[in-house]
Structure formats: structure tokens, C-alpha cells
Amino acid sequence: MQRDADIYAGLMSGTSLDGIDAALVAVTQDAPPRLLATHAEPMPRALRQRLLALCHADSANFAELAAAEQAFCKLQARAVATVMAQYGVPASTIKAIGSHGQTVEHAPGGHRGGPAYTLQLDNPSLLAELTGCCVVADFRRRDLAAGGQAAPLAPAFHRALFHDSTEERVVLNLGGFANITWLPRDGSAPLGFDTGPANVLLDAWCQEHGRGAFDANGAWAASGTVDPQLLTRLLREPFFHQPPPRSTGRELFDRAWLEKHLDGGEAAADVQATLTELTAASVAQGITQLLGERPLTLIIGGGGAHNAALCRRLAAHLPRATLRSANDWGWPADWIEAGAFAWLAYRRLHHLPGNLPSVTGAAGERVLGGVYAP
Known part of the structure; x- marks a missing residue:
């Protein structure tokens, strides 16, 4: 010790x-x-x-x-x-x-x-x-x-764990909701906010359709196809376009919120794929809002760090980001x-x-x- x-x-x-x-x-x-x-x-x-x-x-x-x-x-x-x-x-x-x-x-x-x-x-x-x-x-x-x-309150802890003067780092927590913390390499004040839903909707949709407590490794989402029209409707939610500071919870993003955007004929796996894409797209939108197109290291924590399909979509949306697990710093993602x-x-x-x-x-x-x- x-x-x-x-x-x-x-x-x-x-x-x-x-x-x-x-x-x-x-x-x-x-x-x-x-x-x-x-x-x-x-x-x-x-x-x-x-x-x-x-x-x-x-x-x-x-x-x-x-x-x-x-x-x-x-x-x-x-x-x-x-x-x-x-x-x-x-x-x-x-x-x-x-x-x-x-x-x-x-x-x-x-x-x-x-x-x-x-x-x-x-x-x-x-x-x-x-x-x-x-x-x-x-x-x-x-x-x-x-x-x-x-x-979010974890960003001060993120700074204590992960700040580095040689590179721009963003800490991403993929819990029920996703939040980001930008740790500027120049030592200036960190910035961050909730970007939107993550596991809260993914897990609920899995449970509702008898797929278990969560989408293990994102396999069910990977079996479906993103519905571009549904994704567009979901991304119109005003929260995604609010300037920070901002935080959210079940009061906004719950099953009823999803229901009002569904037509009713969507395949269940396609909805799961679209919700995964929604998380990736809203996280990428938030990171780009803070850093533009600068190179960065994205340190991923939370239960969503185990979702391979979600991590692949994050990498696709953030081509200038190097994705790393919090495990690399001795802190398992969970x-x-x-x-x-x-x-x-x-x-x-x-x-x-x-x-x-x-x-x-x-x-x-x-x-x-x-x-x-x-």
C-alpha cells in the first residue's frame, strides 16, 4: 500500500x-x-x-x-x-x-x-x-x-486518475447514462456533461424481449440493422442539442420516451442496433462539441465498456480517437x-x-x- x-x-x-x-x-x-x-x-x-x-x-x-x-x-x-x-x-x-x-x-x-x-x-x-x-x-x-x-461528480476523480500533460484525454463513463470528461493536457479546468442514454435503454429493450438482463457484448445489436429514420427521430430530442452544463436521467429517457418515437413495425433487433447507434452518435457529438477534430485518447469505463458493438461504433464515429480501457491504469472499467x-x-x-x-x-x-x- x-x-x-x-x-x-x-x-x-x-x-x-x-x-x-x-x-x-x-x-x-x-x-x-x-x-x-x-x-x-x-x-x-x-x-x-x-x-x-x-x-x-x-x-x-x-x-x-x-x-x-x-x-x-x-x-x-x-x-x-x-x-x-x-x-x-x-x-x-x-x-x-x-x-x-x-x-x-x-x-x-x-x-x-x-x-x-x-x-x-x-x-x-x-x-x-x-x-x-x-x-x-x-x-x-x-x-x-x-x-x-x-x-456529473466523477470528473474531479477522473482528473486525479487520468490527467496527462502530453495528450488530450476524454474519460467516457458508459453506465445507465453516458457522460464525458475532457482533461485538457494544458491543465486547464476539465469540461464534461451527460451526453444521453446508454445502458438504461439498451438493457430495458433486452429485458422486454426476453434477451436477458443486458445485451452481452452487443451481440443482439450486431445482429440487427440501424433504422436511419428512427435514429433521426431519436436524435431530434432537444437534450442532445443543449449546451453544457447538462445532466439527465430516467425522468427523460425512459421506455415511454422510446415508445413515442417507434412506428410499431420495427424488428426488435433493429431497435437494439439503433439504440446502440444512438449512444455512440450522441457521445461522439458531445466529444466533437468539446474538442473538434483534435486527436485524443478516449478512456472508457462503466458497464458499456464490455459492449464490443458499441465500442466499434464509437471508433467509427471518432476516427481520430485512440480507444483505451480504464483497466490500463489499474482501474477496471466497472x-x-x-x-x-x-x-x-x-x-x-x-x-x-x-x-x-x-x-x-x-x-x-x-x-x-x-x-x-x-
């Missing part, structure tokens, strides 16, 4: 709702964060359905909300206990757990004329009780209070987001800012998250 490094745990449950990712990270002031151990705690089917229902609820049933929150928190505690046991360390070794929580709604532009908000289901007080660890949580709302989008919240917990305990105003649009740098002692 790095000299004088402290160990932090990071917890992340994304829009895929397939489980909770737990990562142990060694953090020190004079070296990049280092990944020590990981564990993916599967999401029980019943809990996933409850969380999905909350994500699409028009009104809240507080008893259901409390029950889902408690079940989610107990699953988080199990994930932390497992990853600590795997690495062979007790709770007293962990400086803090950085808990993102489960986003149930994200509306940085407000909703129906109301105020801006972002809601993450979480119970850091209970998590501290269950684990015996200090917990840092509620990272997003401080940035929102400062006028920011509250997302673990960057969980690692980011471990690092953000470190930043909070050291009273250091965790957001990038150049990315979120906040009025300035802010120390993110609340601290819950064990």
Missing part, C-alpha cells in the same frame, strides 16, 4: 439497479488513488422492482419509501462487510464510507415549474450503525444549492464510479472541494457531503 495511505470505501448503485458496487480505495495526498478490493452485491429482484416503482412514481407512499430505503441500506452494509472481509480489514481500518445512494429522481432544471432538485434514496445514519464506520453521504445537493447540475465516491469521502473529511464548477455549472467549488459518525 502507498505510504501513509488511508482506506476509504465507496458505494455506488446506478440507474441499471442491478446491484451495489463496493470498492476499497487507498488515498494519499501525493499519489493517485489506488484500488484495493471490490465487490458487487446483487440487487434482489423484489427490491429492484420497488426502487423502479419509486423512480416512476407520480406520488410518494412514505411507508413504501421507508421500507425500500431500509432494505437498500441493509444491502449496502452487506456489500461493505463483504469487501472488508475480502481484503481482510476491520471496520476500524476504514476512514469513511462514501455513499452515493440510489437516485430516484434528478431534476436540476426543476419539474413543472418547481424548484431544482435531485433525490437519492439513502440512510447514512443507519449505514453508520450497521457498519460501525463513518459515512459521508448526500454529495449532490450542495452543488445543486450552489446553482449547479449536481452531476469500478471507477464506486472509487469516485470513496475519493469524494476523502475530500470531505479533509475539507477539500469535490465538484468542478466547469462541469456542473455551480457558482464555485464546494465541499460536498454530510458526515455521519459511527
